[in-house]
Amino acid sequence: MVNSQTYASRWLLPVLLTVQFLVSLDMSVVNVALPDIGSGLGFGTESLTWVVNAYALAFGGLLMLGGRLADVVGRRRVLAGGFALFGLASLAGGLAQAPGELVAARAAQGAGAAALAPVALTLITVTYPAGAARSRALGLWGAAGALGGAVGVLAGGLLTDWAGWRAVMLVNVPVVALALPLARLAVPAEDRRPGARPRLDLSGALLVTAGTTLLVLGLVRTETHGWAAWQTAGVLAAAAVLLAAFAVVETRVSQPLLRLGLLTRGPVLAANVFALLMSAGQFAAFYFTSLYLQEVLSYGPTATGCAFLPFCAGVVVGTAVSARAIGRVGAGALLVVGGLLGAVGIAWFAPAVAVDGGFLLSVLGPSAVASVGIGVCFVPLGTAATAGVAPEETGMASGLLNTSRQVGGAVGLGVLVTVAGAHDGAGGAQGLVDGYAAAYWVSAALLVVAALAAGALHGRRTEGALLLGRDGALPAQTPSSENSSKESRERVDPDVSRSTYG
Incomplete structure (x- = not known):
C-alpha cells in the first residue's frame, strides 16, 4: 500500500487531473473539426467517422487491460507509458498526410488513454486517505473529466477556426511533454515483496479486448447500418460470444484479469x-x-x-x-x-x-x-x-x-x-x-x-x-477456511x- 503521507506530492493531483482532462478532451475535440479534416486529407463521407470511432474502439477495448497492467507492472510505468504513447500519437496525427495515418494515430491515442484513465483513478484511491482528502480528489477528478469534454467542443472550434484542424491533435503534445516528467517525479515506484507480483491473464486480456472492441464497433456503426443489418447483428453476436468466453475463463484462472x-x-x-x-x-x-x-x-x-x-x-x-x-x-x-x-x-x-x-x-x-x-x-x-x-x-x-x-x-x-x-x-x-x-x-x-x-x-x-x-x-472477522491466496485477494x-x- 502506498503511504500517502510519505509519497504524495503537490504535483500528483495535478498530473492525475491532467490525465482525466486529456482523455475526455480527445473524445470530443475532433468532432467540430471533422469537415476540415475530411477536405484536408481526402476522407470519404463514411470513412470520416473512423477519426472518431478509432479512438473509441481502442479506448473502450483496452480499458480492462490497461487497468490490470497497472496492478501487474506498476502504476508509474503504466502512467508514463500511457503519456508517452498518447503524446507520440498526437504528434503523428497532427503530421498525418493520408486518411489511414490519421486513423492509426487516433487508435494509438485511444490505446494510450486506456492506460492512463484507470491508473489515474487507482492512484487517487491508494494515495489519498479515505475521508475529506479522497473525496476532494475524486470531486476534482470528476470535474476534470466533465471540463475536458466541454472544453473539447470549444477548443475544437477555436483551434480549427484559428489554426487549422491539425492543431486539435498537436495541442496535446506540449501538455504531455510537461506532464510526463512530472508524473515520474510525483508517482512513487511501488515496493513489492519478492514473489508478490501478480501475473497478467493473457487469455482473459485477449478475450475481453476483442469482445469489448467488437461490442463498441457494433454500437458505433448502428447509425450507418441500423440495428437489423447483418453487419450490426453479426458483430454484436461475436462480441457476446467472446465476452461470455471471457467470463468463463475468469472463473478458471488463478489470477484473473x-x-x-x-x-x-x-x-x-x-x-x-x-x-x-x-x-x-x-x-x-x-x-x-x-x-x-x-x-x-x-x-x-x-x-x-x-x-x-x-x-x-x-x-x-x-x-x-x-x-x-x-x-x-x-x-x-x-x-x-x-x-x-x-x-x-x-x-x-x-x-x-x-x-x-x-x-x-x-x-x-x-x-x-x-x-x-x-x-x-x-x-x-x-x-x-x-x-x-x-x-x-x-x-x-x-x-x-x-x-x-x-x-x-x-x-x-x-x-x-x-x-x-x-x-x-x-x-x-x-x-x-x-x-x-x-x-x-x-x-x-x-x-x-x-x-x-x-x-x-x-x-x-x-x-x-x-x-x-x-x-x-x-x-470482527472470523478465520476463513479458504486458502491463503483467496484470503489475500479478499x-x-x-x-x-x-x-x-x-
Missing part, C-alpha cells in the same frame, strides 16, 4: 451499473444538445463550445457539494439524488428545445440542473467502485468502472440516435426537434433507472456491504476502513 467476485460487493456493483446507465443517458444528451445548437439554432463551432461552459460550472458545483456531503449521507444516497436531479434536467430539455427557441430558455436552464446532478455523482462513483477492494486489485476495479462508462456511452448513443430518427416524422427543423425531444425523454428515463438501481444494489448485504458498514468500521484495504459508504 477481472475477478468476478468484485461484483458481489454491493457498492462496486452499484457503481458499475450506475456508470453504465448514466453514461448512456448523459453522453447522448450531450450529443443531441450539440446538434440542436448547430442544426436548429445555427450556432457555429465556437459558439457551440461556449454554450457548454455553464454545464462545466454546474459539474464543479455538484462535485463540490458531494465531496462535502459524502461523509454524512454516504455514496449510495448521493448516487440516487444525483441521478434523479440529472434526470430532471435532461427531461427539461425535451419540452424546452424548439425551432424558435434560444439559449436562455432552451439550453441554459436544463443544463444547469442536469450538470449539477451529474456532478454530484462523480465522487460517490469513484468511492463506491473501489469500496473494500484490495490494493493489488484497484487497477482492476478502476478499469472495470471506466469500461462501464465507455460501453454505456456507446450503447446510449447507438440506441438514442435510433430513437431520434424514428420520431423525425415532420422533416426539416421541426422533425429534428421532435427526434431530439424523444431522445431526451429516454435519456432521462435511463438516469432514473440508474438512480433506482444504485439505491437497490448499493445497500445489498453482500460481501462488500457486510465488510463496510455506514460508519466504515470493519466488523483482504480489505486498511485505508478504506475509515471511509463511509452509505
